[in-house]
Amino acid sequence: MGIQNVSAGSPALLRYKQEALFQGAWQRPALHQRDRSTVTVAALVTSGQFAQISYHLGRAINNGLTRTEASEMVSHLAYYAGWPNTFSAVPVVKSVFESRAQ
Structure with a gap:
């Protein structure tokens, strides 16, 4: 869902995402952003x-x-999240890799 859809559907949700999540939780120094990701x-x-x-x-x-x-x-x-979830994630991961190869 694009940011415009979220903004139109729930402006408060978009604001909470920016303020509480990305400007708050993601900036806490006890865990590096790579690890958070x-x-x-x-x-x-x-x-x-x-x-x-x-x-x-x-x-x-x-x-x-x-x-x-x-x-x-x-x-x-696969061992912790289950085979179906991981196999379903593989095409998404592959797509991200392919989009970054260009």
Whole structure:
């Protein structure tokens, strides 16, 4: 869902996302942003929130997560998040990798 859709549907939600999440939780110094991104992507795979993975995996890569590490994370999650969730995440991960190869 694009930012315009969120803004039109729930301006307060967009404001909370910016203020509480990205200007608040994401800026806390006790966990590096790379690690925060890794945890976020793992949580999205585990909970089957595939529509959100592209954005957050891209952010994780921007924050220093390598493709090899992202790939290994997905493989490792198969044992904890379940095979269906991880296999469903693979096309999204592949798409992110391909879009960044250009």
